[in-house]
Amino acid sequence: MHLLDVKGVTKHFGGIKAIEDVSFKIKQESIVSIIGPNGAGKTTLFNCLTGLTALTRGRIAFMDADISKLPAHRILEAGIARTFQNIRLFPDMSVIENVMVAQHSTIKYGFASAVFRTPGFRKSELDAGQKAFEYLELAGIGSFAEQPANSLSYGNQRRLEIARALAAGPKLILLDEPTAGMNPSETAEVMKLIREIRGLGKTVVLIEHDMKLVMGISDRIVVLDHGVKISEGPPDEVRADPMVIEAYLGREALH
């Protein structure tokens, strides 16, 4: 059984064909990378998967349920969380509050319990705080818990985005360029973190430009170019695919 089944997904913006008839499947507890030159439609694909952009055509099934028409918050509840390429934190909330926001749909208490601070409220808030702290520690930024999110360094903001996505308790986590703007040692740490995430039983899909990271970490790779899937397979196969070399690596080599 596949965790995610993308079938014929198409997205047009007016006359622009951002994604055209893309299909692929993702197995549970695997790491899949989506690569392609700039403007290939990778982020648009993520937006489609997370309900931020409505599909023009196609179907997305997650654990055999059709999620292609669900709004973003329902997709998170279904079990898909994501990070953003252009960091989207809650800049003036504290780091730990950022992570606690992600637990929104798992925290259950009503209005009255919040006003009267019932034992049930206290317990779920304290548990949520504790859990948030654990995810921050996992991402290596536990010591910044009280600071406002916008005071973090760029790399730590990316880590916070990952911690926040993890705290939502997803089965599938989508990482949009998690190492963008990082130096090699930071990149290596993020690679380690991604493996740890998989170790927690989660499936990871990432958009990445760092070929070394992609080839080293991925179980499978999906290659997009101009909105069309041009190749898919294990890293070695994709690396040898003449289509990919021409469309992507070849162009890259020219630089």
Place this chain on the structure above:
Amino acid sequence: MLLQQLINGLTVGCVYAVIALGYTMVYGILEFINFAHGEIYMLGAYFGIVFLSLFTASGFAASNFPLAFALTVLFTILFCSAYGFAIEKTAYKPLRNAPRLSPLISAIGISIFLQNYVMITQGATDKVFPQRFGDASFHFMGASVTGLQLIIILASGLMMLGLHLFIKKTRTGKAMRATAQDMTMASLVGINVDRIISTTFVIGAGLAAAAGVMVAAYYGLVNYSIGYVAGIKAFTAAVLGGIGNIPGAMLGGIVLGLMESLGSAYISAEYKDVYAFIILIVILLIKPAGLLGANVEEKV
């Protein structure tokens, strides 16, 4: 009866359209509702009264009224344009990169300030326009058009045409369109964006000032609070036509004027001011891009 309502509606609609141009031009470039724009129109009405009173007191208006009126309009436009320029420089320019709420609040502040400034200096009671225009009117098919109505319709038409040509043909007009498209790119190709924005405010204020004088002459009475209602209506007109779209603002103004006039005549005059708000809300909810705008999907 119907024809008469259409004529009255067209007259008011032309005024809305002229004020709406100021909203739409500013929104087109800065994506910001210049809340104080209605107050410029109000100032225009007051300046009109002040200048014409001067001409009347000196006896100049009695000997050559058309010239005196023309000079009044000219001086009013000059003064109000200066206000438009100064407001942009002091209250909006420092906030160009601030969160979107900030310039709007600043504009509300300016609006409150100008209203109360005029109220304190000119008094809270209605001011009377010093000279009544003659009641000479043209009759046809049971309806009548006064000379002033004709002047308003013709002058508005000329101003709109002039603006249209200015924006389509001149260098500055082209630079304005480029800035509205993409401010960063415009500045990269050497357009002085600050200057373009100032120009936009000056032109918008000048148009509103002209509308103010005409309305003061038309109704004969002005009050420090007229800017707020007229501003909202003109804004409605701009949204109705598609905000940021100049022909849209003209169309929107005329449609709104006609609807209001017909609504007052055939539904209820007491709720005259409500129609604009209802139209505004309905348009924003059904077709936020307006009559002449295209609906574009927001990219995440």
Place this chain on the structure above:
Amino acid sequence: MKRFLHSPVAVALCAALLFLPLKDLKSAALLFVFILAGLYAAPRIRRIKIPPLPFKLPRTEGPLQILAVAVFALLPLAVKDYYMDVLIMFGIYAILALGLNVIVGFTGQLNLGFAAFYAIGAYTYALLNTRLGLGFWPSLPIAACFASLSGLVLGVPALRLKGDYLAIVTLGFGEIVRIVLNNWDAFTKGPNGIAGIAPPSMAGISLGKLQHYYYLVFLMLIAAVFVIRRVESSKTGRAWLAIKENEIAASTMGIDTTAYKLYAFAFGTFWAGIAGTLFAGKMQFVSPESFTFMESVLILSMVILGGIGNVYGAILGAFILVIMPELLRDAQLYRMLVLGICLVALMIFRPQGLIGAKDASAGR
């Protein structure tokens, strides 16, 4: 130089100088000291919220709050009737500002028609009382819920819009409510207003006396602060803040943004209903002219002045805008003029307001 311009001293000096031409040196000096003290005390009040490690529940009540309550509880013993009246109006405006702060400050949804909900609350009590003979206490929840329901009715269509557009639609709604109240003579008695509203009573004693009414209003204000602070520091408050800070991220983190924006609308307007009922009960008279657009702007100014998104900021804003003009009574005429200048100056020099919010990024 630039740093000096943003320092509390400069801000306080600026605000004080603006008042100087309107009164005398003494009151300007008083204002300067008051604002400066507020600015320096503010960060200390603000710090209460940040949770220490390991995670603890944020405290919503502390010694500062108890002290404030004690001061306000003792005020009637020391203050003349005239000031009692002003303090009651301060309490009502503070509740309004707190309600609007939920919508604008917490959730980042601009609302320029808040006076409409205030009006709905006031008229609900006025009509229930004068037509059906219903008393204050049964009317209070009905009026609050009715205002809240109106908030929902407006919110459902309006919240699809963003930023300036939302502001204009709420403004339009506010005007429609006022014009209808003004013209529906058979029901609302039009511009003449509704007179003869009974003041509330408690255990058979009428609360019409100023001191009594003062305590009633302050009880309500305390209730408002208590409930709003606790909702703010729950998952609901976090969801609101998240929507304000980044709506897209909030939706991908499982927050039903439309539902929570509506929630904020309904919750904020609920307090407008409470304030409206208190206003009608105090004046024993309501008319449309108490609920103009300027009233909406005034309430919004309170929220912005004190510090958008900050509960105590809203109260401080209400305090300044209600009490200050009374202290400088000769300056009544200039009140709105100065308010206009202050709004512009505030946006340019101190957009986060006097106290400053947890953040200064409303409507980003």
